[in-house]
Amino acid sequence: MTAIDPTAHLTSEQIEELGRELDAIRDEVIADRGEKDAAYIRKVISAQRKLELVSRGVLLFSIFPPAWLIGTAGLSVAKIMDNMEIGHNILHGQWDWMRDPKIHSTTWEWDHVSPSEQWKHSHNELHHTYTNVIGKDNDLGYGIMRVDEDQKWHPFHLGQPLWNFINACFFEYGIAAYDLELGKNLNKRRRKSPEFRARAKAVGRKIRKQVLKDYVIHPLLSGPSFLPTLGATFTANLVRNLWTHSVIMCGHFPEGVQVFERRSIKGETRGQWYLRQMMGSANISGSKAMHFMTGNLSHQIEHHLFPDLPSNRYAEVAVKVRALFEKYELEYVTGPLPKQVFSAWHKVFRLSLPNKKPKVETPDREQELVAA
Amino acid sequence: MTSTALRSRAWKLLEMVTTPLLPSDYLDLVSPLRAGADLRGRIEAVHPETGDAATIVIRPGRGWRGHTAGQYVRIGVDIDGVRLWRAYSLTSPTNRLDGRITITVKAIPDGKVSNHLVRRAKPGTLIQLDQPTGDFVLPQAKPAKVLYLTAGSGITPVMGMLRDIAFDDVVMIHCAPQPQDVIFRNELHGLVADKKLRLTEVHTDTDGMLDIARLDELVPDWTERETWACGPAGLLDAAEEHWSEHGVQERLHTERFRPSIVVAGDGGDVTFSTTGKTVDADGATPLLDIGEEAGVLMPSGCRMGICFGCVTPLKAGAVRDLRTGEITEAEPGVLIQTCVSAAAGPCDIER
Numbered sequence: 001m002t003a004i005d006p007t008a009h010l011t012s013e014q015i016e017e018l019g020r021e022l023d024a025i026r027d028e029v030i031a032d033r034g035e036k037d038a039a040y041i042r043k044v045i046s047a048q049r050k051l052e053l054v055s056r057g058v059l060l061f062s063i064f065p066p067a068w069l070i071g072t073a074g075l076s077v078a079k080i081m082d083n084m085e086i087g088h089n090i091l092h093g094q095w096d097w098m099r100d101p102k103i104h105s106t107t108w109e110w111d112h113v114s115p116s117e118q119w120k121h122s123h124n125e126l127h128h129t130y131t132n133v134i135g136k137d138n139d140l141g142y143g144i145m146r147v148d149e150d151q152k153w154h155p156f157h158l159g160q161p162l163w164n165f166i167n168a169c170f171f172e173y174g175i176a177a178y179d180l181e182l183g184k185n186l187n188k189r190r191r192k193s194p195e196f197r198a199r200a201k202a203v204g205r206k207i208r209k210q211v212l213k214d215y216v217i218h219p220l221l222s223g224p225s226f227l228p229t230l231g232a233t234f235t236a237n238l239v240r241n242l243w244t245h246s247v248i249m250c251g252h253f254p255e256g257v258q259v260f261e262r263r264s265i266k267g268e269t270r271g272q273w274y275l276r277q278m279m280g281s282a283n284i285s286g287s288k289a290m291h292f293m294t295g296n297l298s299h300q301i302e303h304h305l306f307p308d309l310p311s312n313r314y315a316e317v318a319v320k321v322r323a324l325f326e327k328y329e330l331e332y333v334t335g336p337l338p339k340q341v342f343s344a345w346h347k348v349f350r351l352s353l354p355n356k357k358p359k360v361e362t363p364d365r366e367q368e369l370v371a372a
Numbered sequence: 373m374t375s376t377a378l379r380s381r382a383w384k385l386l387e388m389v390t391t392p393l394l395p396s397d398y399l400d401l402v403s404p405l406r407a408g409a410d411l412r413g414r415i416e417a418v419h420p421e422t423g424d425a426a427t428i429v430i431r432p433g434r435g436w437r438g439h440t441a442g443q444y445v446r447i448g449v450d451i452d453g454v455r456l457w458r459a460y461s462l463t464s465p466t467n468r469l470d471g472r473i474t475i476t477v478k479a480i481p482d483g484k485v486s487n488h489l490v491r492r493a494k495p496g497t498l499i500q501l502d503q504p505t506g507d508f509v510l511p512q513a514k515p516a517k518v519l520y521l522t523a524g525s526g527i528t529p530v531m532g533m534l535r536d537i538a539f540d541d542v543v544m545i546h547c548a549p550q551p552q553d554v555i556f557r558n559e560l561h562g563l564v565a566d567k568k569l570r571l572t573e574v575h576t577d578t579d580g581m582l583d584i585a586r587l588d589e590l591v592p593d594w595t596e597r598e599t600w601a602c603g604p605a606g607l608l609d610a611a612e613e614h615w616s617e618h619g620v621q622e623r624l625h626t627e628r629f630r631p632s633i634v635v636a637g638d639g640g641d642v643t644f645s646t647t648g649k650t651v652d653a654d655g656a657t658p659l660l661d662i663g664e665e666a667g668v669l670m671p672s673g674c675r676m677g678i679c680f681g682c683v684t685p686l687k688a689g690a691v692r693d694l695r696t697g698e699i700t701e702a703e704p705g706v707l708i709q710t711c712v713s714a715a716a717g718p719c720d721i722e723r
């Protein structure tokens with residue numbers, strides 16, 4: 001849907017060949033997956049638990065400013081680890097092969113107000129299958145933003161920088177609402193459907209537990225440190241929300257990332273699906289620590305190609321994937337975090353204003369899109 | 373309020389503090405063998421028995437309920453990062469003072485778990501345990517005369533019995549390829565020297581397979597003996613036939629090894645056990661499609677192996693991953709992605 005199709009130079013044979021090369025990369029990792037990987041995730045989980053425990057312990061004395069600072073920082077990092085490198089990736093089934101029921105996509109629950117089960121549906125199924133397909137992948141603007149020139153502009157979009165900022169602050173609630181498809185389910189008939197009510201109830205239950213833990217029980221346990229602890233957990237949640245929102249925005253929003261027409265994915269082959277993932281995602285460059293704190297979503301392109309490969313393998317896979325981008329003369333969108341965040345926000349601002357009317361599509365154009 | 377009620381309240385409160393995890397997730401970090409934890413054990417020693425068999429000494433967690441001689445235990449071992457479960461007979465007596473248990477494992481060719489345990493298991497390793505089970509056990513009332521008929525690693529549950537209770541009149545016939553293949557040989561000969569056991573070793577490499585008709589000559593009073601037999605299917609089949617021919621089948625107790633290994637082929641009968649449907653499937657169609665066509669309610673999502681929205685327990689048989697060709701065999705707890713798996717022989721899908 002972007003003015004020039006950046007994949008137009010590829011023949012369909014080339015696209016299928018690309019698919020085979022990517023499959024080979026995947027097979028290699030799977031054949032080599034083993035003890036070291038299992039040890040890695042176990043270590044991360046245990047480190048996260050210890051960090052959270054210690055931080056919460058320190059916060060019991062958060063009436064003293066140094067304790068508040070250390071505890072809040074620790075808890076923020078622990079929450080980010082829980083959501084990103086651990087939760088997101090386990091819920092993708094990346095570690096199911098270990099057959100450890102405690103580290104499994106069917107049993108894992110995360111420190112987040114959206115219940116795992118619902119998130120898995122909207123994220124793994126909808127977003128990952130229909131990546132960047134307007135109207136199918138609601139991650140594109142979460143249904144509240146305009147993310148492409150070709151989308152119709154509405155005065156409502158003037159406020160989208162503000163919506164986006166509010167969403168960033170309360171990101172986990174935004175996700176929960178989004179997983180519930182709140183917007184579309186708010187009409188009377190749907191609101192009453194038993195299926196929706198059950199899901200809404202599950203979210204309510206999860207929110208209650210999370211809020212009770214963070215904003216009632218833990219502050220109460222802190223006694224005289226009640227208020228500082230309350231502030232600390234609020235801050236930690238805020239930090240986590242802002243961080244994850246930024247990382248996730250960098251995954252699909254920066255300039256250079258393509259979006260696709262609903263029609264373009266009809267009868268999509270495996271090669272074409274891969275190509276769409278390649279063109280629809282963007283990476284963040286940086287240090288090892290940076291990759292870790294983003295849950296390796298800094299390797300968003302690799303993650304979208306192989307959502308079920310263990311996250312600790314994306315770095316090595318990235319080298320090979322990038323070589324394929326070069327071989328097939330495609331643009332590998334990547335950059336340091338500040339640059340990517342700026343780029344994504346820039347787009348949010350730019351598209352809040354109307355632009356020139358999109359070109360009317362010709363049948364010719366549609367054929368090109370099928371290839372995309 | 374009673375103390376248990378108080379305890380459960382306190383536990384509830386603790387659960388609220390640790391949500392969405394459980395208090396046990398944190399306690400496991402420091403004390404994985406404590407009472408109330410999922411049952412685990414720690415390997416404390418590995419003693420070689422023969423060239424390809426070893427005894428593994430395990431300290432079970434506090435939740436271990438104890439076993440009866442002859443029973444087996446399922447253990448879950450992480451090998452190459454993957455948790456695999458197998459059942460092994462317990463070879464330790466039930467009253468071992470240090471509270472440890474032992475299993476004795478014979479490495480079978482290509483056996484992932486057995487080879488790992490015999491050759492690579494390290495003291496200190498944590499393993500998963502189930503409570504002991506099995507009804508190949510001694511009766512409450514002591515029989516006057518006993519016969520143990522064993523072959524190969526079939527000796528392991530019987531060794532558990534021998535070490536547990538001494539009977540007045542015990543005969544054992546044990547088959548193994550060569551003398552050095554007899555597990556526990558020294559201990560058995562010690563019992564013989566102490567006149568606690570009469571033993572016949574059949575070395576099948578030189579003597580050939582045991583002909584069950586030779587029983588009359590080896591143990592003339594075998595029909596009067598309460599008999600426990602454990603070994604390969606051939607031996608047990610012959611024994612069962614022989615005992616019932618003589619009308620004494622109620623005296624024979626047998627324990628069969630794992631039913632024959634699944635042979636992974638191409639397609640087969642797929643049973644959807646929850647729904648009670650069986651359909652014939654080829655080796656190329658995803659089980660998700662097979663199920664849906666048969667009218668079974670199958671969960672699904674992306675239908676291309678990426679969302680894990682279709683995972684379903686594989687209860688029996690084997691399936692092939694259509695992308696990698698990898699074969700997955702049924703084991704407790706094994707889940708498969710039905711959208712990218714096809715039948716590799718008959719299998720049972722829990723839907």
Ligand code: FES
Pocket residue numbers: 671672673674675676677678679680681682683709710711712
């Ligand atoms: S339906 Fe998505 S993995 Fe099977």
